[in-house]
Amino acid sequence: MTATAERGGEVVRRHHSRTGHPRRPHSSYALFLLPGALAFLTVIVVPFLMNTGVSFTDWQGVGSPKWSGLANYRELMGDSEFWASFRHSLFMVVAMAAVPTVLGLVLAAALFDFVGKHFGTRIAAVLRACFYLPQVLPVAVAGIVWSWILAPDNGSLNALLRAVGLGSLQQDWLGDPDIALYSVMGVMVWVQLGFPLVVFMAGLQRVDPQLYEAAELDGAGWWRRFGHITLPQIRPEIYVVLLWCTIAALKVFGAVYVLTKGGPGGATDVPSYFSFTTFFEKTQVGYGAAISTVLTVIILGLALVGLKLQTRAEDAEEGLRA
Amino acid sequence: MTAVRRYPVLVALVVAALFMVLPFAIVAINAVKSPAEYSSNGPLSLPHGFYLDGLKDFWQRVDYGQKLVNSILISGSVAIGAAVLSVLNAYAIGIGRVRGRTWVLAFFVLANMLPQEALVYPVYYLCKQAGLYDTRLSVIIVFTVVQAAFGTYLLSSVLGQFPREIIEAARIDGANKWQVLWRIVVPVSRPTIGVLLVFFFIWTWNEFLLPLVMLISNDNQTVSVALGVLQGQRLMDATMTNAAALLGVLPAIVFFLVFQRTLTRGIAVGAVK
Numbered sequence: 001m002t003a004t005a006e007r008g009g010e011v012v013r014r015h016h017s018r019t020g021h022p023r024r025p026h027s028s029y030a031l032f033l034l035p036g037a038l039a040f041l042t043v044i045v046v047p048f049l050m051n052t053g054v055s056f057t058d059w060q061g062v063g064s065p066k067w068s069g070l071a072n073y074r075e076l077m078g079d080s081e082f083w084a085s086f087r088h089s090l091f092m093v094v095a096m097a098a099v100p101t102v103l104g105l106v107l108a109a110a111l112f113d114f115v116g117k118h119f120g121t122r123i124a125a126v127l128r129a130c131f132y133l134p135q136v137l138p139v140a141v142a143g144i145v146w147s148w149i150l151a152p153d154n155g156s157l158n159a160l161l162r163a164v165g166l167g168s169l170q171q172d173w174l175g176d177p178d179i180a181l182y183s184v185m186g187v188m189v190w191v192q193l194g195f196p197l198v199v200f201m202a203g204l205q206r207v208d209p210q211l212y213e214a215a216e217l218d219g220a221g222w223w224r225r226f227g228h229i230t231l232p233q234i235r236p237e238i239y240v241v242l243l244w245c246t247i248a249a250l251k252v253f254g255a256v257y258v259l260t261k262g263g264p265g266g267a268t269d270v271p272s273y274f275s276f277t278t279f280f281e282k283t284q285v286g287y288g289a290a291i292s293t294v295l296t297v298i299i300l301g302l303a304l305v306g307l308k309l310q311t312r313a314e315d316a317e318e319g320l321r322a
Numbered sequence: 323m324t325a326v327r328r329y330p331v332l333v334a335l336v337v338a339a340l341f342m343v344l345p346f347a348i349v350a351i352n353a354v355k356s357p358a359e360y361s362s363n364g365p366l367s368l369p370h371g372f373y374l375d376g377l378k379d380f381w382q383r384v385d386y387g388q389k390l391v392n393s394i395l396i397s398g399s400v401a402i403g404a405a406v407l408s409v410l411n412a413y414a415i416g417i418g419r420v421r422g423r424t425w426v427l428a429f430f431v432l433a434n435m436l437p438q439e440a441l442v443y444p445v446y447y448l449c450k451q452a453g454l455y456d457t458r459l460s461v462i463i464v465f466t467v468v469q470a471a472f473g474t475y476l477l478s479s480v481l482g483q484f485p486r487e488i489i490e491a492a493r494i495d496g497a498n499k500w501q502v503l504w505r506i507v508v509p510v511s512r513p514t515i516g517v518l519l520v521f522f523f524i525w526t527w528n529e530f531l532l533p534l535v536m537l538i539s540n541d542n543q544t545v546s547v548a549l550g551v552l553q554g555q556r557l558m559d560a561t562m563t564n565a566a567a568l569l570g571v572l573p574a575i576v577f578f579l580v581f582q583r584t585l586t587r588g589i590a591v592g593a594v595k
Contacts, residue, residue, distance in 0.1 A: 029418020029499065033426070036411040036470065043467040044433050047444035054443070061447070110335060118328055129582060130339035133346065136578045136585070138528040140550030141570030145345050147553060148563040149365075156348050156365040163366060190342065198585075251437045254530035258550045272531070275439045280535065285443055292439035303435045307428075 048296075055289035065286065072290035082291065084266060085274040088181060092252050092270060095185035096192045097245035101238065103189075104196030107131065109230045111197075112204045113212060114222065128201060132194035139191065143258025146187045150174050174260050177267040184259055184268050191255070192248075196241045203237035204230065239313060243306035250299055271295045346571060353377060353568040357561045365560075380565035384548050385540060390573070392537075393527055393544040396458050396465075401522040403466035405515055408473025413503050415474070416481025417489065427478055434471035438531050446535055460536050461544075465529065469522045480514050481507065520584045524577055545570060 055072055057065035076082050116124040134142060149156040150173035158170040173183040207229065215225045231238075253272040256262060262269035262277070271291060278288035352365055356373040380386070411430070415423045445464060446455070454460040484507065492502050508515070533547045543551075549570045553563065578585070 029414045030420045032410045032414040032418065032499075032503075033420065036407050036474065039407065039467045039470070040430075040433060043445070043464055044436065044441065044471075047441045047448065048436065050444035050447075051440050061443075107335070107338070110331065114328075114331060115335060119332060127335055127339045129578075130342050132585075133343060133575075133578060136524060136574045138530070138546040138549075138570060138574065140528075140530050140546045140553070141567065141574065144549055144553045144563060144570060145349055145567045148560065148567060149345060149348060151560070154361065154365060154560055159364045159366050190345075193342070247435055251439075253439075254546075254550065257530070257534075258553050272437065272439045276442075276531070279443050289443065292437065292442075295437050296440040299435060299437055300432055303432060307431070 051289050052293055054286055055293045057286045059286040059289075061283050061285045068286065072287050073294075075287065076290055076294065081266060081269065081274065082271075085269045085271045088268060088270050089250055091181055091185055092188065092249040093246050095188040096249035096252065097242055099189050100192040100196050100245060101241055103193060104200055104241070105231070105238070106226075107193075108197050108200035108204060109226050112201055113225065113230070128197060131197050134191050135194040135198075137191070139254040140258050142187065142191050143255050146190075147174060147259050150183055150187075175264055177264045180260055180264060180267045184256065187259065188249075188252070188255060192245060196245070199237050199241050200234055203234035207233045235313065236310070239306070239310045243303070243310070246302060246306075247299055250295065250302075346575075349564060349567045349571060352561075352564045355561075357559070360561055360564075376561045376565045377568065380562055380569065384552065384566075386545075386548075386569055388541060389543055389545045389548045392458060392542060393546070393573075396462055396533075396544060397523045397526040399462045400465040400469060400526040401519045403462070404469035404473055404522045405518050407466060407470035408477050408518060409503070409508060409511075409515065411470065411474040412477035412481050413507060416478040417484055417507065418499075423478075427475060430471045430474045434468065434475065438468075442532060442535055445532070449536065456536065456538050456542055458537070458542050461529075461533050464532060464536075465526050469525060473518045473522070476518065477511070477514060480511060484510070517584055517587060520577075520581045524581075524585075527573070527577075545573065 054065060056067060056069060058068040058071065059065035111124045111127055115127065137145075152158065152170075152172040152175060155173070157173065161167055161169050171179055174180050211229050211233075212225060215229060220228070251272055252270055253276065256268055256270050256273045257276075260268045262273045272295065275288045275291040275295065278284050278291060282288075348365060351369055352360060353376065354372050354374065355363075355369045355376075356371075357376070359367075359370060359373070414420050415427055420426065441464075445460075449455045449457075449460045454463075488506060488510070489502055492506055497505065527544070528546060529544075530546050530550060533544050534550065537543045537547060540548075549566050552566060
């Protein structure tokens with residue numbers, strides 16, 4: 001970050017001294033932005049504005065939209081299905097951001113600082129690969145795998161419980177409204193865990209090994225080193241992972257579509273699935289647009305706060321170092 | 323630390339790792355079981371023989387070859403298109419330092435974080451108007467732009483650190499901006515562009531919502547959508563589901579084995595910035 005800022009300053013200065021040369025105006029690079037700008041305008045900006053506009057109308061997808069002001073939003077406030085879907089989103093944030101980050105931190109530190117050191121980096125790399133594998137799977141395919149493992153009659157999980165004599169714990173994992181949400185959460189932890197792990201292990205590679213050696217000589221145990229060296233050293237990575245994973249959790253769609261279709265009885269409905277069914281099954285396009293607009297505001301708000309916190313943390317660290 | 327205390331931790335980590343890959347193993351052993359064997363011995367027994375009819379039936383039923391072609395065509399086109407777009411954007415932002423670049427960059431980041439739900443209906447509607455609905459081209463166009471948002475963000479920060487001396491030298495030798503881009507910047511940034519290509523390809527391969535909405539005819543569907551829709555309809559028996567799972571998992575494992583290095587390196591590049 002500092003390097004970029006310094007170089008930026010240099011360019012400005014150089015640019016100043018060159019004001020006598022109109023031959024190569026600085027801004028002519030803007031031409032290279034033209035294709036990107038046009039593409040973004042047509043594919044992202046215009047549809048996004050249309051969606052926001054439609055959210056203020058009563059539109060079924062055919063005919064011309066009728067302006068209805070804030071009616072959709074007022075209706076949302078009293079819609080228990082909408083509130084339930086957002087409550088489930090919070091569960092997804094726990095399953096896709098909080099738990100994977102905590103587990104990922106402990107696993108990354110264990111693989112890097114313990115396995116890597118005592119058993120060789122190759123074993124650490126193989127274990128890392130095992131944890132990362134679910135990440136390359138299309139989430140729809142992960143859904144197929146798990147809905148089959150979690151099937152009530154001949155599913156592998158129930159078969160496993162029977163095999164080890166815990167048959168009384170068998171469940172209809174995805175069909176019981178009291179359990180379905182937790183089952184989906186479990187699957188999402190499995191899907192998501194590899195991402196923080198790999199990011200954190202990459203981050204640990206820039207930590208000075210002498211820090212660990214010094215702490216070990218001073219008699220600090222593993223957990224102390226984890227808390228006093230690992231955590232503070234990879235704080236930027238922790239911010240990034242939490243932000244990305246939280247946003248991913250709020251957007252989760254494919255897994256819910258394949259595993260439960262939001263059911264049973266709306267027990268696993270999430271905002272993105274709710275807006276999808278409102279758009280394409282109930283064809284209440286105006287209402288669906290309002291749902292997705294609320295979701296967008298939450299996600300973009302979160303992203304802005306997250307980016308701000310991150311740059312502030314980086315600035316603070318640089319201030320300390322300077 | 324003594325060896326006696328070391329090994330339990332290693333064993334615990336290995337068990338955890340095995341738990342992560344267990345679902346893959348269960349899918350693999352059941353894909354080669356006959357339906358009779360599956361129903362009498364359950365999902366956990368080891369297969370007695372090598373029964374491939376389930377896979378063959380499923381392959382033909384969903385026309386899996388066509389789905390693979392569609393997925394490869396869509397993901398490949400998106401990867402190349404998005405990489406080109408990212409390079410052009412990042413050249414203007416990272417090296418050209420166009421005015422207001424912080425805002426331009428913030429715009430690209432936010433565009434990448436936007437939930438697709440907020441675009442999906444207008445995109446569906448506009449594509450219907452333009453005659454692009456249920457064409458692979460529609461999905462290619464949308465994902466090229468969405469992925470380029472991330473590529474622009476990543477590549478801009480990499481190009482921001484590009485050694486200026488090389489560019490200045492080339493300019494003094496008479497190269498214009500276009501030549502500098504293709505003869506110097508692109509070749510030097512090849513490792514990062516390679517990472518982007520791999521990520522764009524896999525991300526597009528895994529996309530679900532937009533292809534689900536846009537690609538309804540059998541001839542255009544991607545692997546993810548075809549399998550997801552079948553599963554969602556609950557029309558499949560256990561053997562079918564298992565065949566579907568295996569055929570969906572296999573390409574992912576191939577990518578993983580081929581690109582493992584690039585993937586982990588790419589995540590590191592992406593996270594630090």
